[in-house]
Amino acid sequence: MKAEVITIGDEILIGQIVNTNAAWMGEQLSLAGIDVVRMTTLGDASQSIKQGLHDAFKRADLVITTGGLGPTHDDITKEVVASFFGKGLVPHQPTMAQIESYFTRRKRAVPEASRMMAIVPEGFDVLTNSVGTAPGLWYEDNVTGKTRRMVVLPGVPREMKALMTEAVLPRLQQLPGRQTILHLTLLTAGIGESMLAAKIGDLSSWLTDDLHLAYLPSSHGVRIRLSGQGVNADAIQMRLDAFEAHLRTRIGAYIYGEGRNTLEAVLGALLIQQGLTVATAESCTGGLIAHRLTNVSGSSAYLHGSIVAYANDIKVSQLGVEPEAIRLHGAVSEVVVAQMARGVRKRLQSDIGLATSGVMGPTGGTAEKPVGTVWVAYADAKGVETRLVRLVKDRLINKELASTAALGLLRTQVLSRF
């Protein structure tokens, strides 16, 4: 099935908002085996939207719009879609009742603008919005000789995603003649795309038109996505399982999770399971490791705290780093980062200390220690492990990559030592 995604809103055209909706929808539709052939962004103008729908249905069987369903005068998607299909607008009683009940509970009169949210094109199916007020819409006809499917969704990302996940994707998956598509995403850290390819590239001889492997790199690690398609779900699952087993034999140590998990969430579960606490001593990451760890709800169970030791004085006074070590080896050195990890562990009375020290750029690089040189260290009661990583030229990307390297080291050490 060929699909097009149409995003509606002047704020996208003038660059006020980045169109993350289209990317998310593109990914979800592709994962469902639907071929997204074009994405379009249109302004809040009736003629432009109508022309966009007309163009899209020339190429696609399925057109999904997002945006323009709100209560203000800019929000004209519903009217234009109704008119495009030659339909009138009628009140949808269940939605109206839901809106009235919302305001009645709050002892307020229903604003006219909110009533408008319950007006829908005649003959359209209404998809219940579980996290907001604007319902989604589904319509199909074949008056032009081919089946046209139209889905209308709100532009608020949370509402669009809830409607896609709860209503649209399940319905698309049930359409007759659809192949089953299964995916498996393995999350890795501590290894780059080219090193991964060197370790598993020869497995690509297993790949076929209906078994596909993709490397998805980011500053939080490389995701490996395996997709299989066919008519028999069990047969696909068996092929994916077999491939996964080979991948885990080759690169299992680098795989920290599956699907939409994050390294910090996986680490959190691991630390809770092992009953371990951690503290970080951050120089070059400047607090980013602690920020990532505390993005996980419940992280107070294992993160005691952190010391961001940006100045050398603080490394000495707060972490017990020897001034002599800094003088002899520099702050960006194996000796100093190991002392930082040991020091923060002791100082914040944690089972584990994790430390970083590096040259993030754009200035401060030398021939011996160019921008991108980072030492990370892990310390526990039994000893210290250090790693040298060589990153890139960009300060902000270096901070992300260095935090991922440190969290990756934390994970592999906990797994091998406890």
Add this chain to the structure above:
Amino acid sequence: MKAEVITIGDEILIGQIVNTNAAWMGEQLSLAGIDVVRMTTLGDASQSIKQGLHDAFKRADLVITTGGLGPTHDDITKEVVASFFGKGLVPHQPTMAQIESYFTRRKRAVPEASRMMAIVPEGFDVLTNSVGTAPGLWYEDNVTGKTRRMVVLPGVPREMKALMTEAVLPRLQQLPGRQTILHLTLLTAGIGESMLAAKIGDLSSWLTDDLHLAYLPSSHGVRIRLSGQGVNADAIQMRLDAFEAHLRTRIGAYIYGEGRNTLEAVLGALLIQQGLTVATAESCTGGLIAHRLTNVSGSSAYLHGSIVAYANDIKVSQLGVEPEAIRLHGAVSEVVVAQMARGVRKRLQSDIGLATSGVMGPTGGTAEKPVGTVWVAYADAKGVETRLVRLVKDRLINKELASTAALGLLRTQVLSRF
């Protein structure tokens, strides 16, 4: 002038990459007074790109593509554009010389793929890429009775932005008959959109078709953008200056900068100017304030360090918070956050201490202290200032908003006290 932006790449259609290029180009073109009427994303397929160009020129005078200029077999933009305009491909000698010199300096043979980067459509102007190897292209004709302008840019964001800024926008601004457009963006922190509207909304009676005001909210503060257009640059500048003066009278205390600056960079310059050092004591922000401050190159001049005191024990042992204060008032309280700010200032021997303590969610809220309740404190030798802020339900957004509130407090206190 009507423009369309076409992004080329399968990786966008399947949602592997968010299309930040289109947003950035949309903003830049709009700021240059060019009306972006549609944005389209197309896959790496010749027929699709050709059709996309054809469609776009039916509506627009200017079409800009980004993507598909790399050295691999997927990169077909140049060939398709040449064929669309009925042109052949020819080597561009200066670009070829540049590429050869690049490889000669590194004592390597020039790969065939890299030679291809110097092949361009006949008759096209070559725009020099100052940060990469794929040049941009500019072409115009009026064989169809109207002037068609075509700009071809690489998809790597850094290269696209350099070419837009250095070559494309200056050239567009010189086209005959163009109105002058001037912008002024004022950056605010510590005040929400609705409060801003209450303070300056009545000034909107000054606004006209050629003088426009926009509020651009984000978790790092609300930007206020003032745009004026006309034929006389001096007259526009005078109107902007007059409006800005009124804005500064009303909300000057909240304005921390202009243009593309960031709160952390403005703060950095202010702290350096005043010769002040700062340390942060972070509970609910978990290291994010330190992370933001250290995103600025040179921040070691004023950030001594930070203590992320996530556990109450750490608040007591590392920051000198009284256990009695936590017992009586709770960790999220004015008394405790003030002690944290004083404690970190003393402990890390800084002029200023900045502290946060709050309930970030999704769990941990109470009737008295619901999710989103955050105390921030500023301390220096003369005393302590505290603020209570009430934020939202989302943990990650709350961390961003709380860090902005703390940095905003730091700025206003430094300005009023030093």
